[in-house]
Amino acid sequence: MFSTIRIAILALRRNLLRSFLTMLGIIVGIASVIVGVSMGTGAKAEVDKRIASMGQNLLTVMSGNMARGGVRGGFGMAPNLSIEDYDTVRREVTGIAAVSPEARISAQIAAGNQNSFIQVSGVSEEYIQARSWSLKSGENFTGGDVRGASKVCLIGATSSKTLFGEGSDPVGQVIRIKNAPFTVVGILESKGSGSFGQDQDDVILVPYTSVMKRLSGDSKFRAIFVQAESPDSLVDVQAQLTELLRRRHKIQEGRDDDFMVRNQQETSDFFNANNRVMTILIGFFAGISLVVGGIGIMNIMLVSVTERTREIGIRLAVGARSRDVMLQFLTEAVLLSLMGGALGIATGYWLAPLLTALFEFPTLISQTSVMLAFSVSAVIGIVFGFFPALKAANLDPIDALRYE
C-alpha cells in the first residue's frame, strides 16, 4: 500500500501544474463547503449568544398559542395572563429562582427638553434577576415599590443616552411617562441586541402595578418570565407551569393551551430554522462545484491513462493484475482529491475570518465540517477516479505495449 501511494505521488509530481489545476475544482468546492457551513454555524452561535443574553434557565410564559390553528399570532393576541395567574405561579410553583410578569406599553417619554417614544415594561422587582441583568448605577426598585405602585423606574442604556445624553448619570432625575412623573432609581447595564435583532437597551422598567394602575389600565399580562433554579429543574418547572395554568384557565383535557411556555432551546430552534435554510442552500452550491471538480479529476485521469498506456502495458507484462493497475490509478485520483480537499480546508480557514472582517458576518469553523469536507473529497476521488482506473485495468497488454 505504501509503495502504491509513493508511486502515485511520483506520478502526480511529474505534472505538477496539471495536478494543481485539477485540484483547483476540489479546492474551490471544499473551501465553499467550509465557509458556507462556518457561516451557518457562526449565525447559530450568534443566535445562541443572544438567546443566552435573555437570561439563564429562563422560561417564558406567553399569552396565546402560536401553534394553534397554524396562525402564528402569539405576540399579537390579547393578553390573557391575569394577576391571579402570576400570584399563583409565585406561590405554588417550586424550584423557581425569580419570577416576573410583563405588561408593556409604548409611550411618549419626556425628560427636560428631550422626548422620545420608548417601550415601557411593567415588571416585578425580580425581573432583572430573571433576565440576568445587572445595574450600572443606582438601585433596583423594591417589592414595596411594586405593592405601592410607586412612580419609580429603571432606565436602559440606550434610552438613558437618548433622554439625558451620553455619559450622564440620570439617577435621581425625573422623567415623565404619559405626563406622569417617575423618578429614575437605577441605570441598566447594556445588553446589546436581542434575539429579534431589536435593541434591548431601549427600554424603561417600572413596577407592573404602576403600569396597570397609572398608565394603561390593563389587568392582564402579555408574558410571565420564570427563572428556574437550575438547568435540571427547567423541565419540571415547565411542566408545573403548564399544569397550573391549564387548571386556572379551565382548559379541558384534549384542548389546546391558550398560552405558551417556551424555554430557550425552543426559541433558539425557531430562529435557527432560517439559518438552516441558508446553510442548505450554500451546501447545495458547494456540492455542485464539488461535482464539477470531480469531473475535472475524471477528465485528467482519463488523459493520464491514455498518456501512460505503454507504462500500463509494461506493468501488465511483468505480471500486474488488473486490480493492481486499478488500485494505482484510483490511489492517484483519491490522492489528488484529498490534497485538493486539504488545500480547500486551508483556504476555508483563511477565507472565513476574512469574511467576518470585511462584512461582519459571524463565522465559526466546526471540526465536523472539516471532517465532512475531508471525507467528501475522498469519496469524490473514489467515485470519479473509478471509471478511468477501470479503463486502465481493462487494457489489453499487447495493445498497451504496442501503443505509441
Next chain:
Amino acid sequence: MPAVIQLLDFHKTYQTGEIEVRAVRGVNLTIEPGEFVAIMGSSGSGKSTMMNTIGCLDRPSLGQCLMDGIETGALSRNALADLRNQKLGFVFQGFNLLSRTTAQENVELPMMYARPRPAAVEQRRRAVEALTLVGLGDRLDHTPSRLSGGQQQRVAIARALVNRPTLLLADEPTGNLDSRTSIEIMGIFQSLNEKGMTVIMVTHELDIANYCKRIVVMRDGLIRSDTHVADRLTASDELKKLDAEQKAVQLTV
C-alpha cells in the same frame, strides 16, 4: 520434467472488422528446458502472434499452449498475469523501461507484483544482484535517459531475470542496437543459457540467430523449417574478432 513450451495444433485468428485474419494456422512446437531458440520470419509470418501466446499475453483461438505443463488457454486474466510474473521474463526491442525511474526501481517492478511480495530489503538485494549480473552494478540509481541503448537493454534483461523465471522471451532484443552492443547482449543471453536458462528470441537478422542453438523459421502462419545451428557463433570470439578488425583498420590508416 515437462517441456517449457508445447504448442499443439496452435491456431490464432483475429477479427478486424469484416475481415478474418488467420495469423497462425496450426503450429506444433516443443521447446525443452535449456534450449536457446531463434524464431525468424518476415512481418506477417505469425511469429509475433506466436510469441504473444508463448508469453501468456494472449490465448490460442484453437489448439493448446502448454507452459511448464499448464494449459494457458483455460486460465483467467489474473492467472495469466501471475504466470507472466513467476515463470516469464520479457525483453523488448524498445527496452520498455519506465522513464524517470531508476535502474534499480525498474528491476524491482516485477517483484512489486509477486505473490507473496518480497520484503523491501530483499527486493533491493535481488535487484542489485540482477543488475550486477548484467554488468550494471555501478549504475543502480541511473534513470533510462542517462543510460545508453545497450545499458538500457541490460536493465531490461535484469528486470526479466529478477523473479527467477523458467523462460526468457526476447522480442528483437538487438533491433535498436549497433552491432557491437548486439554481440554483447547476445553474450549475456549465451551465458544465461549456459547456466540453464531457456531462451526464446524473435529476430529477423540471421547473424544474430546464429548465436542460438536452434532456428525456427515461420511463413504465412506455419513453421517452414526447424533446424539445429551447425556453425554456432559465440559472443566472446566474435568480440575478439571485432577488436582485431578495428585494430587492423587503425594500423592501415
